[in-house]
Amino acid sequence: MAPIARTAEELFWSHLQQGDRDECWLWTASTAHGYGKFRAERRNLRSHRFAYELMVAPIPDGMGIDHLCHTRDGACPGGPTCPHRRCCNPSHLKPETSWANNARSKSLTADRLRWTACPAGHDYTIANTYIDPRGRRNCRKCRALASQRHYRKQAS
Numbered sequence: 001m002a003p004i005a006r007t008a009e010e011l012f013w014s015h016l017q018q019g020d021r022d023e024c025w026l027w028t029a030s031t032a033h034g035y036g037k038f039r040a041e042r043r044n045l046r047s048h049r050f051a052y053e054l055m056v057a058p059i060p061d062g063m064g065i066d067h068l069c070h071t072r073d074g075a076c077p078g079g080p081t082c083p084h085r086r087c088c089n090p091s092h093l094k095p096e097t098s099w100a101n102n103a104r105s106k107s108l109t110a111d112r113l114r115w116t117a118c119p120a121g122h123d124y125t126i127a128n129t130y131i132d133p134r135g136r137r138n139c140r141k142c143r144a145l146a147s148q149r150h151y152r153k154q155a156s
Contacts (some may be wrong), residue, residue: 006040007040007041008038008040008041008043008045008050009054011038011040012038012040012045012047012050012051012054012088015027015028015029015036015038015047016028016047016051016088019089021089021091022091023089024069024083024084024086024087024089024092025051025087025088025089025092026083026086026087026088027047027048027086027087027088029047031085031086033080033085034079034080034081034082034085034086035047035048035085035086036048036085036086036088038050047086047088048065048067048085048086048087048088048093049065050088051088051089051090051093052065052090052093052095055090056090056093059095060095062097063095063096063097064095064096064097064098064101065093065094065095065096065101066093066094066095066096066100066101066104067084067085067087067092067093068092068093068094069084069087069089069092070082070084070085070087071104078105078107112137118138118139118141118142120139120141120142122139122141122142124137124139127140128140128141130143
């Protein structure tokens with residue numbers, strides 16, 4: 001006899017360690033890169049995204065889900081071992097652009113985004129910042145100085 005198929009909602013609740021409203025609700029089943037995952041109704045689902053859509057609202061197009069509990073925990077090392085990636089508490093989840101979500105992370109890229117000046121000390125302002133084709137910030141003053149050095153070297 002074939003097993004009775006369970007709905008996505010039934011599977012979701014069966015793998016959730018639910019706590020108080022302020023606590024993280026941890027996913028107890030499979031994970032990928034630290035995020036909860038499951039398969040139901042012929043779909044691969046992420047537990048935190050499913051939780052948000054089930055209990056709050058659909059996630060707007062082009063948005064991801066930010067774990068606010070991670071942002072508040074300054075001691076969390078981040079990365080795949082971050083316990084907050086398994087959190088499905090809807091009060092800890094917020095739709096966010098990938099850029100804003102990554103900017104709050106503890107990655108090297110996010111750390112560099114928080115810099116307000118280039119390594120030489122020139123402020124990153126709209127007028128003094130060049131975004132190269134790969135999306136990296138460059139200081140216009142430093143670029144100009146490097147060009148001057150290059151042309152002086154070529155002339156001598």
